[in-house]
Amino acid sequence: MAAPFITALEIGTTTIKVLMAEVRDDGGLMVAGLGECESRGVRKGEIVDFELALDAVRRAMEAAEAAAHKSIGESVYLVASGGRAESLLHVGGIPVLNEYEEPGGEITREDIDQALEVARKIPLPDDRIRLHTLQQNFEVDGRGGIVNPERMLAEELRVGMLLIHGQRAVVENLKKIAENVPVVCADAAFGGLCSAQAVLAPEHKRAGVVVIDLGGGTTDYIVYNSGLVKLAGSIAVGGDHVTADISSGLNLNRRQAETLKKESGSALINRLQSDQNISIPAEGGFNGRVVRAATLHAIINTRMEETFKLIAEKIEDEGLSGMLSAGVILTGGGSAMEGVTDLAQQVFNAPCQIGRIHDCVGLSTKQEGARFAAAIGCVRYAASQIKPELPIRAAWRNWLSKLWGGRHE
Amino acid sequence: MSDLQKKILVLGLGGAGCNTIARIAPRAPEGMEFAVMDCDFQTLETCAHIETRLAVGKALTDGMSTGGDLEVGRRCAENSAGQIETILSGVDLLIVIAGLGGGFGTGAAPVIARMARGFGSTTLFFTVLPFPFEGLVAQGKAHSAIRRLRTCADAIVQMPNALIQPDGDALLEKSLETSSRTLATGVIGLWRLLTHTGICNLDFAALHTMLNYCDAFCRFACATATGEGRADALIDSLRTHPLVEDGAMFEKAPGMIIGITGGDDLKLSEIEQIAEGLTPKGQECWIKTGIAIDPAFTGRISAIVLAAEAWKEPLVDDGRGGLKPLSGDGKQGELSGVLKPRSRTFGGAERTIWNGEDLDVPTYIRRKIKLPR
Incomplete structure (x- = not known):
């Protein structure tokens, strides 16, 4: 089959997902196999028990292979969620010289490459690892927003690079699991x-949008404006925290809290429901209890509102808060929480919706889409990375240079 | 009674509670609902005029008292959970009168509070604390009961028995009468304010707000005055009320409900005078004034004051800044004190520190949000 066949591995805090998909020529995805396994040994996106996690990954892969009726092959693409990712904007530039080595001249292809090279050189502390280096628009003599400066006259050419970096130990450990x-x-x-990548259309990216992936152990966010990534990061707070809050606030065990969250949770405090009681069934030595919906919703609301506000503050700090015309798009397991879109709408003061995966066949996207967004997007990202070259060989050839970014979108 | 009317039940728990109810009930206004509960059948007999009587723990005590064992009291209440639930269901405001330091009242009060919370009722506990001569054991029991009550009751008014006695060498009967009357004035006054639709009636929501915010402890004072300059006299007697530390409580109360009942001759200037006289100076204070007119009060004026000891926001308002308690030392409530951040909550993963805050600790604890209960 001509279409490249890509496997994405997402080691999440709640579930480990393996997605095998083919990428058609027009960019559409066909999901061939999907394997899921309850995650163990992972907390807040970090490995805390290597053997358990490895076992769970193997089982998820077997499930995917069984569903796809073929083997995963020799390489996978890893979704590095969490790792306390952050983004950093670095602007580098060069003076543009004319043929007599005097300032001021026509920008040539070499000038552009050189500027990109300078901008890309961002020193990072040893404990951070580079995940992506994403190019921003060019700036010619202080005028920004230039997409292609070639053959323009200028004295100085500058370009920004947005570096997304994560914690080295966390990402290396995830990688090590795959290699084991x-x-x-x-x-x-x-x-x-x-x-x-999974849920955004180009018009979203141009209009300005923030995508928030509400995961089990981490919440990842990324902000687009005028077609480019402007800000990204990850907060090590997720659905597990909501469950832990419920469990401590209502004195329930984790499993009960999790069930309660999924069945009766709401991110909004609904005055109409505040008088309702929710009964927790008896089991084992537990006699059953009745809790008030108001208490449950208040616990969830405070936590989720706080998480959204942390992101909103980051966006405001970068001066991007007024530039979210396409609003907020939520993905990940947490987006299934009742009222979460309304809460996000309140906090960000922008329209909010659950992410819908586009151009994808073979997955019941309506129900499950938001949960698999990261895995599907990873396949799409991988396809965009390997398309220009021959897939497997090229990946092998410049293994190191490619491995952790080093390349822009 | 229409469906919209909130149901208020006054419940007497244990010996002291039952006796108090027995004294209050005959002079209570029409429509006020009472219930008594004890495991000592003798006590219940003295309350023969109360319609709802519940004898609990027949199997445990065989109709005798608990003998001062609060564990027995607790088990009595738990064993009769079904019957208690029938009484408590549908009650919106539960006013419990209990003497702490003994057996049944002390043991059963927290159980009742928990059950009432399960039904979504607002609970207000008037607890009578033992005399010093009853010994340290009784005092200790009363204290631990208060601590346990605090986690589930909306508000607790503590009334040390010694403080609500008449001055001088009163007869025993008169002493008991006085403490009952203090309680009666408070309970009946509150009930009247909530049920009578006055010019400026105190509605249920206002009381609910107060009880939600008051961080479990309330002070309470009541007084009646007649004749010339009655407003001044009223303020004076409120301020010298033994339960409010000579008015010191009013000066630092962050929240207050003032309920004034008067006859047809009540003047606006009097209301103004009373409200101004009680409002703390130079401090922000949430105040709700309720006024009820009752023809029976012609010629006199009566007031009750519920003052919060501390003030905590039970819910998020704006998420930033506006969540801190308006006053007080910022000490966390019982709930958060119990739930110390456990380092192992997330299986040893690195803590999430964000701007100096540990995000692994539940948000409602960090923001000092009192959960609605």
Whole structure:
């Protein structure tokens, strides 16, 4: 089959997902196999028990292979959600010289390459790892927003690079799991970026949008404006925190809290429901209890509102808050929470919707789409990375240079 | 009674509670609902005029008292959970009168509070604390009961028995009469304010707000005055009320409900005078004034004051800044004190520190949000 066949591996805090998909020439995805396994040994997106996590990854892969009726092959693409990712904008530039080596001249292809090279050189502390280096628009003599400066007259050419970096130990450990399966980890992509690839159309990116992936252990976010990534990051707070809050606030065990959250949880405090009681069934030595919906919703509301507000503050700090015309798009398991879109709408003061995956066949996208956004987006990201070259060979050839980004979108 | 009317039930728990109810009930206005509960059948017999009587724990005590064992009291209440639920269901405001330091009242009060919360009722506990001569054991029991009550009751008014006695060498009967009357004035006054639709009636929601915010402890004072300059006299007697530390409580109360009942001759200037006299100076204070007119009060004026000891926002308002308690030392409530951040909540993963805040600790604890209960 001519279409490249890509496997994405997402080691999440709640579930481990393996997605095998073919990428058609027109960019559409056909899901061939999907494997899921309850995640163990992972907390807040970090590995805390290597053996348990490895076992769970193997089982998810077997499930995917069984569903696809074929083998995963030798390489996978990893979704690096979490890892306390952050983004950093670095602007680098060069003076433009004319043929007599005097300032001021026509920008040539070499000038552009050189400027990109300078901008890309961002020193990082040892404990951080580069996930993506995404190019921003060019700036010619202080005028920004220039897409292609070639053959323009200028004295100085500058370009910004948005670096998305994560915690080295976390990402390396995720990668090590894949290598112990054993499969080759061809590349790792930031979870938020992956989710955005799955649910965003180009017009969203141009209008300005924030994609928030509400995961089990982490919340990833990425902000687009005028077609480019402007801000990205990850907060190590997720659905697990909501469950833990419920469990401590209502004195329930984790499993009960989780069930309660999924069945009766709401991110909004609904005055109409505040008088309702929710009964927790008896089991084992537990006699059953009745809790008030108001208490439950208040716990969930405070936590989720806080998480959204942390992101909103980041966006405001970057001066991007007025530039979210396409609003907020939520993905990940947490987006199934009742009222979460309304809450996000309140906090961000922008329209909010659950992400819908476009151009994808073979997945019941309506119900499940938001949960698989990161895995699907990862396949799409991988396809965009390997398209220009021959898939497997090229990946092998410049293994190192490609491995952790180093390349722009 | 229409469906819209909120159901208020006054419940007497244990010996002291039952006796108080027995004294209050005959002079209570029409329509006020009472219930008594004890495991000592003798006590219940003295309350023969109360319609709802519940004898609990027949199997445990065989109709005798608990003998001062609060564990027995607790088990009595738990064993009769079904019957208690029938009484408590549908009650919107539960006013419980209980003497702490003994057996049944002390043991059963937290159980009742929990059940009432399960039904979504607002609970207000008037607890009578033992005399010093009853010994340290009784005092200790009363204290631990208060602590346990605090986690589930909306508000607790503590009334040390010694403080609500008449001055001088009163007869025993008169002493008991006085403490009952203090309670009666408070309970009946509150009931009247809530049920009578006055010019400026105190509605249920206002009381609910107060009880939600008051962080479980309330002070309470009541007084009646007649004749010339009655407003001044009223303020004076409220301020010298033994339960409010000579008015010191009013000066630092962050929240207050003032309920004034008067006859047809009540003047606006009097209301103004009373409200101004009680409002703390130079401090922000949430105040709700309720006024009820009752022809029976012609010629006199009566007031009750519920003052919060601390003030905590039970819910998020704006998420930033506006969540801090308006006053007080910022000490966390019982709930958060119990739930110390456990480092192992997330299986040893690195803590999420964000701008100096530990995000692994539940938000409602960090923001000091009192959960609605």
